[in-house]
Amino acid sequence: MDGPQEFRPTHVVPGDGLPTWAAPDPSRPTARLDPLLPVRLDLTSGDWAHVVCSNGWSAWVDGRLLVALPHHPPGTVAPLGATADPRPLLAQLERALASYRRLVDELADGRIDLETFRTHSRGLRVGAVLDGPAAWLLDLDHGxxxxCDGTRLQTYATVDPPPAEEGAG
Known part of the structure; x- marks a missing residue:
């Protein structure tokens, strides 16, 4: 199994998530993958695809539904601007992770019970995949x-479809 530093996503899960199976057999369902989760396609069998997540967990999915990603996102020649600065998103991810860590510590130390942990962690979501100088960062506020290549953010995948063109329809 690949280590975390070797993970290179090839696809993302569609915007409504994706059911998984332990084997390419619809009678053996397991968990559901989160929307826009980066995964690496491991192998295929007909319409089935075996994917690996950044944490090493793997499962079978309907490969027809995966969203393929380019190997490297296309670059831009525009200088770093306030909207492309990765630091605000990194700070947001750090705050969410710190909140979760605090809750885990409180639960482990017996200062809160499991129901309180679940209540206070509800809505906390963080997504980050780091691979050397490259990072894939989830911004839930913007879906x-x-x-991120260290200098700028580029949209990699989005939940919302592109807006309709004016005059189309």
Whole structure:
């Protein structure tokens, strides 16, 4: 199994999530993958796809529903601007992770019970995949994954479809 530093996503889960199976057999369902989760396609069998997540967990999915990603997002020649600065999103991710860590510590130390933990952690979601100088960061406020090369953010995948063109329809 690959270590975390070797994970390179090839696809993301569609915006409404994706059911998984322990084997390419619809009678053996397991968990559901979160929307826009980066995964690496491991192998295929017909319409079935075996995917690996950044934490090493793997499962079978309906491969027809995976969203393929380019190997490297296309670059831009625009200088780093306030909207492309990765630091605000990194700070937001750090705050969410710190909140979760605090709750885990409180639960482990017996200062809160499991129901309180579940209540206070509800709504906390963080997504980050780091691979050397590259990072894929989930911004739930804007419903999208970004690719970061250390200097700028570029939209990598989004929950919302593109807006309709004016005059179309």
């Amino acid at each position: 999208r994954w970004y690719h």
